[in-house]
Every structure is written in C-alpha cells, then in structure tokens.
Amino acid sequence: MPGRERRSDAVANRVRIVEAARAELSESNGAAGELKLHRVAKAAGVGQGTLYRHFPTREHLLAEVYRAELDQLVATVVPLLAEHSPLDALARWLDRLVEYARVKRGVMAAIEVPAWQDLYSGQHHRLDEALATLLDRGRTAGEIRAGVDAADVILLLGALSRVPEAEWDERAPRIVAVIVDGLRA
Template sequence: MAERERRADAVANRDRIVAAARAELSESNGDADDLKLHRVAKAAGVGQGTLYRHFPTREHLLAEVYRAELTQLVDTVAPLLAEHSPLEALTRWLHRLIEYARVKRGVMAAIEVPAWRDLYDGQHHRLDEALETLLDRGKAVGEVRDGVDAADVILLLGALSRIPGAEWNARAPRIVAVIVDGLRRPA
C-alpha cells in the first residue's frame, strides 16, 4: 500500500511540475529561454531534486510539456463536437491550437533539432487525426468546404510560426479567423 501511495504521489508531483512549466511558458509568451527550473519547482510545490528526478534536463521537461499540451489539444475534439456544431467546434479547437502553437514554438526554440524531430515525428499524426475528424464532421453537415484536408489547414497554420512574439496575441486569433472563413462551405 505504501508503494502505491508513493507512486501516486510521484505521478502527482510529475503532473504539477509539467503544469507549472506550462504556466511559466505561457507567462513568458512561449519563450523557453525564460523558463527557470527553480521557479517551476517552487510553483509545483516540489524541491529541485524532485524536479530533476523526473526531468534530468530542461529538454526532458520541455518535451513532456509539449506532449501534455498536444494530448490536451487532441482530447478536446470529442467534447467540442458533443457541445457545438462542427464548424463551431473546429473554430474553438483552432483557437485552442493557438496556445498549443505558442508552447510548441518555445519548445522548438529550446530543444536541439534532432531531439525535436524525434519528438514531433512520434506525435504529429495525433494532431492530423484530430483535425481530420473535425473537418470530416464539418463536411458531413455541409459547414466545411469539400476538398480540404488536414494537411491543407496545417500548411495554413504555418503562418503562426512567422508571427513576431510581441504581435502574437493580436495576430494569431486573426489568422485563425481568416482560416475558418476560408474553410466555410461557399453559399
């Protein structure tokens, strides 16, 4: 029983560390260089030793933040479709994707290229599948234009990577609005 409690405590510590790192990244506008591990440990309510036991390097922590962010983004598809029309669900999901993109941008800047490539290659299909589900539902009810697939939208979303950090909050939602307008089935 004590072993299970310790494991549950370790999982809770790990989750708090990832959440604290995510919050720090968000506050720093996705700038992973501003991510201070001692602040993450303090915000998570753990010692630095606990942080380093779970995440031996900044890269390990950032990779886990990215994975967690992607999982949260993918996991929002079903609830959004259950509560909203397909186009509204897609729109809300794309706005949630703005936060994912901010985190991804910070992680990409901080992790060496080979490590980033490995991380991205192992995960990107999940994003494609989530987006394809939203698009297919929208097409099925006539809200989303035919002939558009996830790859098309992801190419358009690449514009987010070109937004200067200082302009992110103003421009990212406008870009998403333009993309959604382009996805609407013509009258």
C-alpha cells in the same frame, strides 16, 4: 525498475511539475529559454531534487510539456463536437491550437533539432487525425467546404510560425479567423 508502478505521490508530483512549467511558459509567452527550473519546482511545491528526478534536463521537461499540450489538444475534439456545431467546434479547437502553437514555438527554440525531430515525428500524426475528425464532421454537416483536408489546413496554419512574438496576440487569432472563414461551405 522497468515495469514497476510509480507511487501515486510521484505521479502527482510529475503532473504538478508539468503544469507549473506550462504556466511558466504561458507567463513568458512561450519563451522556453526563460523557463527557470527553480521557479517551476517552487510553483509545483516540490524540491529541485524531485524535479530533476523526473526531468534530468530542461529539454526533458519541455518535451513533456509539449506532449501534455498535445494530449490536451487532441482530447478536446470529442467534447467540442458534442457541445458545438462542427464549424464552431473547429473554430474553438483552432483557437486552442493557437495557444499550443505558442508553447510549441518556445519548445522548438529550446530543444536541439534532433531531439525536436524525434519528438515531433512520433506525435504529429495525432494532431493530423484530430483535425481530420473535425473537418470530416464539418463536411458531413455541410458546414465545411469539400476538397480541403488536414494537410491543407496545417499548411495554412504554418503562417503562425512567421508571426513576430510582439504581434502574436493580435495577429494569431485574426489568421485563424481567416482560415475558418475560408473553410466555410
């Protein structure tokens, strides 16, 4: 029924399913096509029926994994800024973004284009805002060069989409380090 509250065990099951799917994607280096739903259900401690009640298709589950990854990525901005200098916070956030990008690549490959476009168009502004916050804080502290905005950094991060999976672990962190060095004031 619309507006009805979910039971706490149903909410917990949903969270465990998403966490298990995320773990499976990590083990397969983001290869969403290799995501086995029966393994996700087993790892989450639920039956396949429970998994399918929450996520009727693989696409639904992958979309939720993407949303959860984005939520976690955006939520790390404030704690990072509280614990680190702005430039260090940005570097740590970008390292986390590399893992997000790996999951995103797998999700993009597994979700049909119209569904991916809907999912991305409704969420991408949150990523832009998080990055803008980090850059603004760094400029204010004199650690990040003036004249660079979130769109510039996102364009630079687009290089990650061209990294072959076999070279990801070596190249992705190096690309991020070059970007951070280029952002220094």
